[in-house]
Amino acid sequence: MKVCKFGGTSVANAEQVAKIVDIVLADPSRRIVVVSAPGKRTKSDAKVTDLLIACAELALADKDCESALAAIVERYAEIQRDLGLPVGITAEIEKDLRFRLAGDKSHRGIFMDCMKAAGEDNSAKLVAQAFQSRGARAVYVNPHDAGMYLTSDYGNAQLLDESYQYLAKTLRDHEELVIFPGFFGYTKDGKVATFPRGGSDITGSILAAAVKADVYENFTDVDSVYPVDPRLVPEVKSGIAAMTYREMRELSYAGFGVFHDEAVIPAVKAGVPINVRNTNRPEEPGTMIVQSRRVLAGSVVGIASDDGFCNIFVDKYMMNREVGFGRHLLQILEWEGVSYEHMPSGIDNVSVVIRDRNFSPECERRVVERIKRDLNPDAVLVERGYALVMVVGEGLYYTVGMASKATRALSDAGVNIEMMNQGSSEISMMFGVKAEQRAKAVQALYKAFF
Numbered sequence: 177m178k179v180c181k182f183g184g185t186s187v188a189n190a191e192q193v194a195k196i197v198d199i200v201l202a203d204p205s206r207r208i209v210v211v212s213a214p215g216k217r218t219k220s221d222a223k224v225t226d227l228l229i230a231c232a233e234l235a236l237a238d239k240d241c242e243s244a245l246a247a248i249v250e251r252y253a254e255i256q257r258d259l260g261l262p263v264g265i266t267a268e269i270e271k272d273l274r275f276r277l278a279g280d281k282s283h284r285g286i287f288m289d290c291m292k293a294a295g296e297d298n299s300a301k302l303v304a305q306a307f308q309s310r311g312a313r314a315v316y317v318n319p320h321d322a323g324m325y326l327t328s329d330y331g332n333a334q335l336l337d338e339s340y341q342y343l344a345k346t347l348r349d350h351e352e353l354v355i356f357p358g359f360f361g362y363t364k365d366g367k368v369a370t371f372p373r374g375g376s377d378i379t380g381s382i383l384a385a386a387v388k389a390d391v392y393e394n395f396t397d398v399d400s401v402y403p404v405d406p407r408l409v410p411e412v413k414s415g416i417a418a419m420t421y422r423e424m425r426e427l428s429y430a431g432f433g434v435f436h437d438e439a440v441i442p443a444v445k446a447g448v449p450i451n452v453r454n455t456n457r458p459e460e461p462g463t464m465i466v467q468s469r470r471v472l473a474g475s476v477v478g479i480a481s482d483d484g485f486c487n488i489f490v491d492k493y494m495m496n497r498e499v500g501f502g503r504h505l506l507q508i509l510e511w512e513g514v515s516y517e518h519m520p521s522g523i524d525n526v527s528v529v530i531r532d533r534n535f536s537p538e539c540e541r542r543v544v545e546r547i548k549r550d551l552n553p554d555a556v557l558v559e560r561g562y563a564l565v566m567v568v569g570e571g572l573y574y575t576v577g578m579a580s581k582a583t584r585a586l587s588d589a590g591v592n593i594e595m596m597n598q599g600s601s602e603i604s605m606m607f608g609v610k611a612e613q614r615a616k617a618v619q620a621l622y623k624a625f626f
């Protein structure tokens with residue numbers, strides 16, 4: 177059995193939805209279809225999820241949302257008309273949106289998630305009708321009815337483990353083709369909760385794990401995963417045929433936009449291979465992400481990069497002799513609810529790399545004050561505007577000289593390395609550089625390794 181997930185561009189208009197129907201019906205083992213909300217039709221277009229968020233903001237501010245609502249309804253109406261589906265579905269979608277808009281606004285997160293989830297929910301209902309209109313036995317399945325239970329971290333929810341048993345029971349033996357909305361589930365007390373943005377990938381991976389699928393096909397709008405972001409290195413031609421879960425996890429964490437980083441884990445745990453494919457060119461084999469693969473010594477699978485990081489640098493003479501220093505430093509971040517990404521350290525100093533978005537200026541002020549007071553450092557410095565560049569490959573583990581090759585490439589390109597860290601897994605090297613040197617760094621590393 178295959179679980180297929182189709183991203184926002186694959187449901188952006190009627191032509192794309194028709195491709196989904198063709199792809200799924202061409203292979204009877206494709207039994208479960210997860211869909212996103214309609215995405216962008218053109219580069220300058222808006223995603224339905226963003227329209228829903230804007231509409232929810234208006235409602236929360238007690239402002240008129242009629243034209244915002246009309247724009248959302250029109251996105252679905254266009255697909256319905258162009259596919260020749262009954263007009264009733266558009267009326268139902270409008271009714272559903274009005275119902276959500278009229279809901280309780282006393283808890284911002286609950287209201288917002290309920291609005292955001294409407295994108296995927298109505299998309300799945302519409303896509304189910306598209307299948308039915310082609311004579312297929314397809315049915316929309318609601319995540320609550322299927323037993324998809326999440327934590328109540330609205331906008332950032334996680335699956336409750338018990339869901340796997342319910343999902344397996346409700347989905348595995350479904351006779352009809354299951355059309356399942358991505359991105360959201362329900363809390364135990366029946367509230368809608370969403371995964372982080374881009375979270376339909378996570379839904380697909382969870383369902384694939386629950387039913388122990390033979391493969392999780394993740395359909396998007398590129399032929400395969402590229403070893404480097406083509407916007408930074410336009411000359412990159414061929415994609416990656418196969419990589420391991422660990423490689424994908426490292427790459428997607430650092431800005432590989434194709435696949436959500438949290439979506440790797442459920443498939444890994446269940447040992448389900450992931451196949452990233454293109455809705456627009458289904459004949460292409462795409463990229464396989466698997467447990468293990470044969471690797472050539474010295475080979476790098478990809479170079480990823482992301483900006484929006486900051487660094488808390490703490491210096492204290494003889495830090496290495498002070499028992500509990502690191503724990504106390506991290507404790508201060510824990511009190512503030514800030515998670516860290518990397519922690520390269522020296523004998524007398526340590527850096528904690530965190531995402532800018534998790535570290536507001538007020539939070540920074542409190543953290544710095546507390547570090548000064550509790551740890552009595554010689555210096556504490558917060559620097560923003562960092563990018564991380566990751567060189568990833570199982571082959572790094574076996575090969576001598578990879579770090580020197582990377583650092584030479586960076587120095588030849590005049591890139592100043594602010595931080596370096598080799599992941600304990602030894603399949604990645606991380607370089608921290610100033611955000612404005614990110615593109616140059618990636619280009620230099622690509623030239624060196626590919």
Ligand code: ASP
Binds near residue numbers: 183358374376
């Ligand atoms: N529609 C949601 C978003 O734009 C989730 C997804 O597409 O995966 O973030």
